[in-house]
Amino acid sequence: MKDDNSVFPAGIKRTKHRRSVYSVLENAASPLSAPEIFSRVRDGDASVWLSTVYRILDCFVSEGLVLKTTVMDSSMAFYELNREQHRHYAVCVNCRKVIELVNCPMEKFVPEIAESDFHVLGHKVEMYGYCKDCDKKISSLH
Amino acid sequence: MKDDNSVFPAGIKRTKHRRSVYSVLENAASPLSAPEIFSRVRDGDASVWLSTVYRILDCFVSEGLVLKTTVMDSSMAFYELNREQHRHYAVCVNCRKVIELVNCPMEKFVPEIAESDFHVLGHKVEMYGYCKDCDKKISSLH
DNA sequence: ATCTACTTGCAAATGATTCGCATTTGCGTA
DNA sequence: TACGCAAATGCGAATCATTTGCAAGTAGAT
Structure with a gap:
């Protein structure tokens, strides 16, 4: 495993599971x-527990290292x-494959919502x- | 209750819970x-059951009458x-209040994703x- | 090396949502 | 209007992702 020390914020311990x-x-x-x-972590080390993974993810999220989305x-x-x-x-609604968008529609967006009414921290677009494959399958159905 | 008959697609029964x-x-x-x-439905009729509400919502969603979001x-x-x-x-990250946006950033958006690679059906922006109130509270903390 | 707070192992709890099945009901048909 | 049947519901139990409790283990400051 490569050395990830540098990315861990001070105060959070570098354990093997993390x-x-x-x-x-x-x-x-x-x-x-x-x-x-x-399951990927367990492939390399059978001693991990799912709840530990959840706890590690929570920790990473609250440290800002990781983003949680639905x-x-x-x-x-x-x-x-x-x-x-x-x-x-x-996101493909059929196979759930996730494809990255390389540009963001919000860059030039000025919402019609008074700035005094809402303090924007971020946004999410989906x-x-x-996807190509599923579209082919679906349209071949008729 | 007002007459909602007109909105129910053919083939789905108009029951009182629906x-x-x-x-x-x-x-x-x-x-x-x-x-x-x-709980709002039950205020008017104590005989409803939560699982029934879930089933009705699922039905409405698959009929396109209702949108489900997270x-x-x-x-x-x-x-x-x-x-x-x-x-x-x-969405206010503090009190979870939901405020409607009246315009949509996607209107003028051309994603850099080949149309042949992805057949876009819709999108979601959040x-x-x-919100105003929480922003006030938060900023008064320091 | 020691100490202490942070981490983890493990199991059991939680909370939203779904499922099973017997009973009831909407509504097309006779 | 009455009948029949597929669809809808009552009700409880099951499911699945996620969280929690507690005892035991470990990283890292001193």
Whole structure:
């Protein structure tokens, strides 16, 4: 495992599980659910527990290291590294594949909501539809 | 209760609970959770059951009558009438108040994602931050 | 090396949502 | 109007992601 020491904020201990979770997220191509992260970590070390993974993720989220999101209307949360670089996704409503959007529609957006009425901290954008493969399958049905 | 017959698609039965759920959503100022809807319906008719409300909402969602969303990273789903008119919200991260945005940033947005790669059906935008009241409270803390 | 607060192992609890099944009801048809 | 049947509901129990409690283990400051 590579040395992730540098990214851990002072005050949070660098344990092997935390390093593993971090490394899994670092190598993930898209946001992962806690159970997915758990199983990937466990591939390298069978001693982890799911609740530990949840606790580590909570910790990372509150340290700002990790972002927690929900995709579509699923009740499951997904986690991704906070790369300090704005990201949004397109989600396939059929296979749930997640595709990254490289530009953000909010950049030039001026909401018609008085700034005195709402102090904006951030935003989230999500597009949904069919990915290439599923679109092909669906349209071949008729 | 007013006559909601006209809005029910053919093939779905107009029962009293369905009418009540519909009417609650019709009068709601913002998306409601299933338990909230349940309790409002029960105010008028104690015989409803929470699982029935869930089933009615599922039915309405698959008929396109109702939209199901999640707010922030909450694990609870919210439901609102599909008013055939694009809506997005700003959500207060402190009190969870939901404020409607009257314009949509996606209108002029051209994503840098090949149309052949993704068949866009819709999108979701969410802004988060502090509402006026909470912003006042928070900033008075220091 | 020691101490202490932070972490984890493990199991049991929680909370939203779904499911199973017997009973009831809406509504097309006779 | 009465009948029949598929759809809807009552009710409780099950499910699944996530959280919590507590005892035991460990990182890292001194």
